[in-house]
Amino acid sequence: MLALLFTPSQLEALRSLGDLHLHLDPERLAAELAGVDLDVMITSWATPPLATWAPGRRPRLIAHTGGTLRPILGDGGVPEGCAVSQASAAMADGVAELALAMCLVLLRELHTFDRALRDPDGGPAIGGLHGRELAHRRIGVIGASRTGRSFISMVRGLGAARVRVADPYLGAEDAAALGVGSADLRDLLAWSEVLVLHAPVTAETIGMLGAAELALLPDGAVVVNTARAALVEEAALVAEALSGRLRFGLDVLHREPLPEDSPLRGLPNVYLSPHRGAATVEARERQGQITVDEIARFVAGDRLQHAIDPAVYARLS
Structure with a gap:
């Protein structure tokens, strides 16, 4: 170390x-x-x-x-x-970069293509499958932390013009400087095609996304969490992942290392990383x-x- x-x-x-x-x-x-x-x-x-x-x-x-x-x-x-x-400021860019990479992988179906090419006999069918471009998505960010701000800078640099943030500490002037709109959490969830979590875990944020909140997201939305697993209720996350309605990129997990019998393993709509965002x-x-x-x-x-x-x-x- x-x-x-x-x-x-x-x-x-x-x-x-x-x-x-x-x-x-x-x-x-x-x-x-x-x-x-x-x-x-x-x-x-x-x-x-x-x-x-x-x-x-x-x-x-x-x-x-x-x-x-x-x-x-x-x-x-x-x-x-x-x-x-x-020294957390040193890690912001690395974590934000991984969050961005996960967004791109899931939107462009790279995880699906990879599985299909590795298993040409039993892999998923990819004929006619088209990805989506990040710059044209509605991107919601929970938390204007250092990492959140780094992520915003990266996606705006890639041409994303529709970015909104839910953060009670983000003022209108600060939001304007970042080039984003502000929204309360429920409105942000209902609006976002891509949702990225960059909030800290506090008494107010633990379990902030449960079944009712995840249900507000549009069908096919991408949810990326490189912050803390505790921001999302585990049972609600697993239920949504199993349903296939949403796609998840997860660098943080409720149990690390991920148990071998975890229902998240092997799901085609879940992209996993072993808490390596800042590594x-x-x-x-x-x-x-x-x-x-x-x-x-x-x-x-x-x-x-x-x-x-x-x-x-x-x-x-």
């Missing part, structure tokens, strides 16, 4: 900022850090909850190399007297660089560019 996140030159930059202690075994963190005076903690998605290995300890900065901090900080949020930053070489290098730069700002007494305050933390997945 260290080599994925930090290049040799980035590690050297960290060493130039102070004494660098590498503790890579989550099981031994508490013992290894006993008596170590920490000003800065660098954390990742593999870091266990702070309370289990550093009870009562408050570094001056927690520099998180990943996105969500909830598994580490929990419901207590940002510790008092501690600055917190995260690009470029994204990992950006995560490392953001972390190095944030620590350098902290050491210099400058303002952090990726700080997470309590209000922002409440809206994060």
Whole structure:
């Protein structure tokens, strides 16, 4: 993991900022850090909850190399007297790019063609099958997050002119700057031929799409989720997938890895990816660089560019 996140030159930059202690075994963190005076903690998605290995300890900065901090900080949020930053901005383009790729695969029936060519005797019939062009679809986006904004930029760059967003935090001025329209959730669902989820998981968004909401989507609509599986009720998702009425692109799943007996496996209208949206070489290098730069700002007494305050933390997945 260290080599994925930090290049040799980035590690050297960290060493130039102070004494660098590498503790890579989550099981031994508490013992290894006993008596170590920490000003800065660098954390990742593999870091266990702070309370289990550093009870009562408050570094001056927690520099998180990943996105969500909830598994580490929990419901207590940002510790008092501690600055917190995260590198999720580095992952936005990679996740948005995968969401776009899934839209194109499903609209152009590439998954269907692939199966047919791999199994010419028992594969699906493709004679006369025509795909649809993304630029001419009505595209709905749930969540104007960093990833949502990156996705919007990409689809608009491909010529999509009809893009609407459902996000209670998106103002009219901001929507106009993005070149999108605003809509409430139910109206967005009824309108969208392509629906892409880029919202965080919060108390308000868990299960926001259930059977009643999915039923509002037009027949044949494409639904892509590269955000969090919990945004969609699992039973409702499976029921719609089994019906064949909608097409799904899923990079996030309610159970990961996907069980072998999952009804989602093998469905011709479901395109699956094993939660790899941000897993690009470029994204990992950006995560490392953001972390190095944030620590350098902290050491210099400058303002952090990726700080997470309590209000922002409440809206994060």
